[in-house]
Amino acid sequence: MDDYDRPLFFHMMEYAAAAERDVVDMVSGNPDWEAPAAVRSGLAAYADADVERFQYPPSEGLRELREEIAARRNVDVERVIVTNGAGEANYLATACALEAADGDEVLLTDPVYPYYQGRAKMLEATPRFVEAEPDGTLDPAAVRATASDEAAAIVVNSPNNPTGAVYGRELKRELVDVAETHDALLVSDEVYDHFVFEDGAFATALEFDSKRVAVTNSFSKSMAITGFRVGYAVLPEWLLEAARTRHMLVNVACSRPAQRAVLAALRETPADYYEETRRLLADRIDAFCAALEAAGAEYTRPRGGFYVMARFDGYPGTLDNAERLVDEAGVAGMPGAAFGDSREAWLRFALVTPRAEEAADRLASFFA
Numbered sequence: 001m002d003d004y005d006r007p008l009f010f011h012m013m014e015y016a017a018a019a020e021r022d023v024v025d026m027v028s029g030n031p032d033w034e035a036p037a038a039v040r041s042g043l044a045a046y047a048d049a050d051v052e053r054f055q056y057p058p059s060e061g062l063r064e065l066r067e068e069i070a071a072r073r074n075v076d077v078e079r080v081i082v083t084n085g086a087g088e089a090n091y092l093a094t095a096c097a098l099e100a101a102d103g104d105e106v107l108l109t110d111p112v113y114p115y116y117q118g119r120a121k122m123l124e125a126t127p128r129f130v131e132a133e134p135d136g137t138l139d140p141a142a143v144r145a146t147a148s149d150e151a152a153a154i155v156v157n158s159p160n161n162p163t164g165a166v167y168g169r170e171l172k173r174e175l176v177d178v179a180e181t182h183d184a185l186l187v188s189d190e191v192y193d194h195f196v197f198e199d200g201a202f203a204t205a206l207e208f209d210s211k212r213v214a215v216t217n218s219f220s221k222s223m224a225i226t227g228f229r230v231g232y233a234v235l236p237e238w239l240l241e242a243a244r245t246r247h248m249l250v251n252v253a254c255s256r257p258a259q260r261a262v263l264a265a266l267r268e269t270p271a272d273y274y275e276e277t278r279r280l281l282a283d284r285i286d287a288f289c290a291a292l293e294a295a296g297a298e299y300t301r302p303r304g305g306f307y308v309m310a311r312f313d314g315y316p317g318t319l320d321n322a323e324r325l326v327d328e329a330g331v332a333g334m335p336g337a338a339f340g341d342s343r344e345a346w347l348r349f350a351l352v353t354p355r356a357e358e359a360a361d362r363l364a365s366f367f368a
Contacts, residue, residue: 008114012333013028013332019327019330021330022330023326024359029226031352033277035223036223037269042264045260057256057259059248061259068263072266074206078240079237081232083232083254084229084254089216092233092246092247093235094119097184097185104124104150106152106155108130110132111339112339113161114338120155125152130146135163138175140171140175147178149183152184152185153186155189158188159195159196159305161305163302163343164308165302167202169207172188176208176213185239188204188215190204193304194222194278196304197303201304215233216231218232222274229254229258230255285301291360291363292310292364295367295368298310307351310348316345317337319337325363329363331359331362334348
């Protein structure tokens with residue numbers, strides 16, 4: 001692990017915070033909208049519970065929460081493990097797949113969310129990259145050409161961070177088939193599934209009855225509670241025992257009050273809450289992309305999630321240039337190079353601020 005680097009997210013957030021001018025922070029995906037009301041009321045109710053309720057919950061998660069998740073995902077409750085965010089869920093699936101497989105390769109996309117690559121390196125796996133199409137999706141032929149019997153896992157994320165691409169049903173079907181062909185595990189991270197802007201564009205990998213599919217998710221983004229760290233994994237039966245053991249040894253259990261609050265929110269939050277959030281983000285995307293258009297930038301309009309990638313002529317997405325934008329434009333984004341070679345000329349911006357349009361105007365002025 002000598003080549004493991006501290007994620008650049010932390011560096012850019014600290015750099016923006018230390019700036020001597022006003023900065024619009026568009027580095028990390030921390031939602032700025034209100035959480036469901038039931039999250040607060042659920043926490044308040046928990047605070048008044050008997051002290052016995054303040055003790056360890058079941059390691060795999062509160063039974064009621066797992067049942068609620070299982071019902072929504074149409075899976076057996078025994079396949080659900082509540083985890084310390086989607087990050088742990090993704091780690092469990094990848095680690096246990098590597099442990100069970102003969103091969104040591106993990107297929108990733110390029111661009112890729114850096115934590116996936118970091119986990120693969122931490123687990124001493126060999127990353128193999130499939131370059132995404134210009135729209136951020138994957139060419140199944142390219143996936144097949146990269147995959148081999150050395151593949152233990154294929155890790156994908158849709159809606160995608162950083163490109164905003166959404167993988168539809170046919171692409172997911174192809175990915176499942178590749179996993180089955182090579183006895184690998186498709187790890188489908190679907191944490192942004194509540195933020196899809198086109199009806200029918202998204203398909204969960206759980207639609208396919210396959211023993212080679214694991215889905216990871218969390219409530220961090222959809223409920224605007226990234227600090228609660230409540231996620232989950234839906235795993236195939238053959239992986240469950242290893243995942244439960246690894247989860248218990250690493251975490252013992254996840255936060256009981258956070259799980260109770262999420263359970264209350266799942267039961268009591270109307271669909272309008274999520275629709276209002278989608279409308280909020282769609283409006284921000286419209287305004288931000290319009291300003292980028294006026295500035296002559298090339299950009300990717302997200303079909304899902306809340307990230308926009310932009311490329312400005314003659315201004316590659318290096319760390320130095322990202323820092324310069326903080327200092328001279330007052331906008332903090334992520335260098336595209338942090339996500340892989342294929343988008344190193346780009347910058348990525350998280351639209352989780354009410355100042356997104358202002359940030360785009362600042363960028364337009366800077367590059368004028």
